Structure formats: C-alpha cells, structure tokens
Amino acid sequence: MLKAVARSLLKLFGWTVIEPPERPARAVLVGYPHTSNQDGLIALFTKLALGLDARWVGKDTLFRGPLDGIMRRLGGIPIDRRAPRGFVADMVAQFAANPNFLLVIAPEGTRSLTPGWKSGFYRIALGAKVPVALAFVDYSRRQAGILAYLTLTGDPAADIAAIAAHYEGRQGKHPELASPIRWLE
Known part of the structure; x- marks a missing residue:
C-alpha cells in the first residue's frame, strides 16, 4: 500500500x-x-514507489536525538564523515552476509558543490562484487528512479566515464551545486 x-x-x-x-x-x-534536501525527499518517495528495501548512508548528525529512531527505521546508516575509517570494509561485510542488500550512497558526500566524487561507493561495489545502480532525481524532466545497473570493470577511468554518460543532462533542484562526475584527487 505504501508503494x-x-x-x-x-x-x-x-x-x-x-x-x-x-x-x-x-x-x-x-x-x-x-x-x-528536496532531492532527498523526492528520492525517499521514489524508494518507496519502487518498493526498494534499501539502506542509505547519511551524516551522523542526522541521527541525533528524536530523529535517530526514525532515520534508522527508514533504512539509515550513520557515518561520521570526520573519521570514516573501516566503513568500506563494514559495508562489504554487510553485502557478504545478506543475499538481498541495496545500499544508497550520495558520492558527492554533501549537497554543496565539490570538485568531484568520493570513491567509497566504487570500492564497496568492487569489494562486494555487486553492480552499481545509477539512481537519480531529475527536475528538468520531472523523473526519478534508476537509470541503469552497471557492472564495474575495475578500470576507474572507464567506469567513471560510463557513469557520467548515463547522468548526462540530469539536473537536481539546484544544478549549479551538482558536483562534476569525476574522481576526487
């Protein structure tokens, strides 16, 4: 019914x-x-509409006080961005332990403009030997969902180029804040 x-x-x-x-x-x-934040709200409704039983990663400050229980029930996994050591290995272990596991990560790591993408999602997918789903919210077309499921090659340059090609022309609420699809140095 929620779907x-x-x-x-x-x-x-x-x-x-x-x-x-x-x-x-x-x-x-x-x-x-x-x-x-509106991108996140549309993404949450899209997750529900697709019937995705997905977990998602969010900054630990979202999980403080009375919001903690709600965020965790919605599938949230807190991460301390100031000290993220061990997170990739922990998530690879989660994939190994669960035959059904979908993990949502915003590779920009923030709603602000950054010079590129963090590589955690990539390292998790390679380590767990799972595909990458290209989820999106596109205000220009008023579409949301998943563009494609990609099996990574292990060649970071080729993989990021393939990802960028799929996202070409997709726009968030504030397109000027969308980070370029390239690896952070």
Whole structure:
C-alpha cells in the first residue's frame, strides 16, 4: 500500500518513476545529483514507489536525538564523515552476509558543490562484487528512479566515464551545486 501511495503522490506532483527491468538483489545505488534536501525527499518517495528495501548512508548528525529512531527505521546508516575509517570494509561485510542488500550512497558526500566524487561507493561495489545502480532525481524532466545497473570493470577511468554518460543532462533542484562526475584527487 505504501508503494501505491508514494507512486500516487509523485504522480500528483508531476513526477514519473522509472527503472530498468530485472533489478538485482544486491547493488550499491549511487544517488545523484544531491543538491538540496528536496532531492532527498523526492528520492525517499521514489524508494518507496519502487518498493526498494534499501539502506542509505547519511551524516551522523542526522541521527541525533528524536530523529535517530526514525532515520534508522527508514533504512539509515550513520557515518561520521570526520573519521570514516573501516566503513568500506563494514559495508562489504554487510553485502557478504545478506543475499538481498541495496545500499544508497550520495558520492558527492554533501549537497554543496565539490570538485568531484568520493570513491567509497566504487570500492564497496568492487569489494562486494555487486553492480552499481545509477539512481537519480531529475527536475528538468520531472523523473526519478534508476537509470541503469552497471557492472564495474575495475578500470576507474572507464567506469567513471560510463557513469557520467548515463547522468548526462540530469539536473537536481539546484544544478549549479551538482558536483562534476569525476574522481576526487
């Protein structure tokens, strides 16, 4: 029922939800662009509309006080961005322990403009031997969902170029804040 309600609300506001056929049971979902809190809200409704039982990574400050329980029930996993050591290995272990595991990560790591993407999602997907799902919110087309499921080659330059090609022309709420799709140095 929640799936139908989320689809109806998105449709009411003019949004279309898309996803390629044959969703894998395990994948790292890259959420891009992430330029505003509203992107996150549309993404949450899209997650519900697609019936994704996905976990997501958020800064630890979102999990303080009374919001902690709500965020965790919504699938949130807190990360201390000031000391993220061990996070990639922990997530690879989660994939190994769970036959059905979807993990959502915003590779920009923030809603602000950055010079490129963090590589954690990439290292997790390679380590867990799972595909990367290219999740998106596109205000220019009023579409949200998953563009493609990519199996990484292990060649970082080729993989980031393939990812960038899929996201070409997709715009968040504030396009000027969308970080370029390239690896941080």
